[in-house]
Amino acid sequence: MALSPSELILNPDGSIYHLNLLPGDIAPTIIVVGDPDRVSQVSSKFDVIETRKQKREFQTHTGRLNGKRLTVISTGIGTDNIDIVMNELDALANIDFTTRTIRKELKQLDIIRIGTSGAVQPDIPVDSFVLSEFAIGLDGLKHFYKTEDAMESSMVKAFVAQTGWAGEKALPYAVESDKNMREELMSNRIRLGVTVTNSGFYAPQGRNLRLENSDPDMQAKLKAFNHNGMRITNMEMETSAIYLLAKLLGHRAVSMNCILANRSTGDFSENSKKAVDGLIRYVLEKITS
Numbered sequence: 061m062a063l064s065p066s067e068l069i070l071n072p073d074g075s076i077y078h079l080n081l082l083p084g085d086i087a088p089t090i091i092v093v094g095d096p097d098r099v100s101q102v103s104s105k106f107d108v109i110e111t112r113k114q115k116r117e118f119q120t121h122t123g124r125l126n127g128k129r130l131t132v133i134s135t136g137i138g139t140d141n142i143d144i145v146m147n148e149l150d151a152l153a154n155i156d157f158t159t160r161t162i163r164k165e166l167k168q169l170d171i172i173r174i175g176t177s178g179a180v181q182p183d184i185p186v187d188s189f190v191l192s193e194f195a196i197g198l199d200g201l202k203h204f205y206k207t208e209d210a211m212e213s214s215m216v217k218a219f220v221a222q223t224g225w226a227g228e229k230a231l232p233y234a235v236e237s238d239k240n241m242r243e244e245l246m247s248n249r250i251r252l253g254v255t256v257t258n259s260g261f262y263a264p265q266g267r268n269l270r271l272e273n274s275d276p277d278m279q280a281k282l283k284a285f286n287h288n289g290m291r292i293t294n295m296e297m298e299t300s301a302i303y304l305l306a307k308l309l310g311h312r313a314v315s316m317n318c319i320l321a322n323r324s325t326g327d328f329s330e331n332s333k334k335a336v337d338g339l340i341r342y343v344l345e346k347i348t349s
């Protein structure tokens with residue numbers, strides 16, 4: 061059945077509503093970044109840029125590097141934006157905009173987040189890189205989708221028990237990254253970790269400026285969490301939703317984090333742009349060589 065104009069929303073030029081992209085504008089390998097300024101930091105390393113489009117915080121460049129077609133797109137901050145980006149990227153790949161129907165043959169996208177993050181453990185220094193083997197989502201997005209068995213329920217149970225998770229907050233969820241992509245991106249420069257995705261930057265990540273946190277011990281509980289020898293390495297604001305929607309839509313995803321803050325030691329990167337540039341170069345080399 062054809063999707064109605066209120067469900068699959070297309071702009072007058074036929075592009076998808078928020079991303080402002082046509083199906084031919086995206087490559088099968090997509091780098092997602094939070095900060096719109098990071099898009100040109102990535103695409104400046106391409107051999108050629110063929111498409112540049114933007115609407116709101118969603119900036120997209122598509123081009124080629126070492127013969128491989130790549131797209132880099134900014135998501136802005138937060139899992140609510142990820143809901144838009146992942147659904148619209150999937151629509152570009154897997155919905156026929158002319159008939160407004162889902163294609164019979166579905167395409168699988170490779171999605172790599174290059175993001176910034178705060179370390180939870182004192183031994184993960186600023187400017188280091190963490191690959192999120194698992195993400196624990198505190199953002200609640202999962203509960204709006206029919207998910208069945210795609211989730212890591214034993215990790216969720218352990219997290220709820222060990223943190224004494226308050227019933228009035230959204231139930232956490234946990235999702236694994238794509239194993240093959242993980243292998244493609246790993247090396248001894250990368251730490252593997254469990255990333256907590258929060259619904260905010262201040263109280264949700266245990267920061268207090270003028271307002272108090274409802275659970276002042278949450279940071280200590282995250283630091284102490286242990287599930288089958290795995291510990292929480294870092295916090296940010298998008299990875300759980302990327303992993304969740306990639307899994308549900310049949311895409312592959314992995315999240316690479318440049319650690320800018322260390323929440324245990326109080327350190328912050330002295331040259332965050334340079335540190336992020338190092339992670340961009342690392343990822344581009346790994347996926348195009």
Ligand SMILES: O=P(O)(O)O[C@H]1O[C@H](CO)[C@@H](O)[C@H]1O
Binds near residue numbers: 093174176177298
């Ligand atoms: O640098 P990006 O990719 O935006 O990622 C991190 O930085 C933002 C907060 O400063 C959040 O989006 C967080 O996930």
Ligand SMILES: O=c1cc[nH]c(=O)[nH]1
Binds near residue numbers: 179295320321
């Ligand atoms: O502490 C941090 C640093 C970057 N991004 C976050 O979400 N948290």
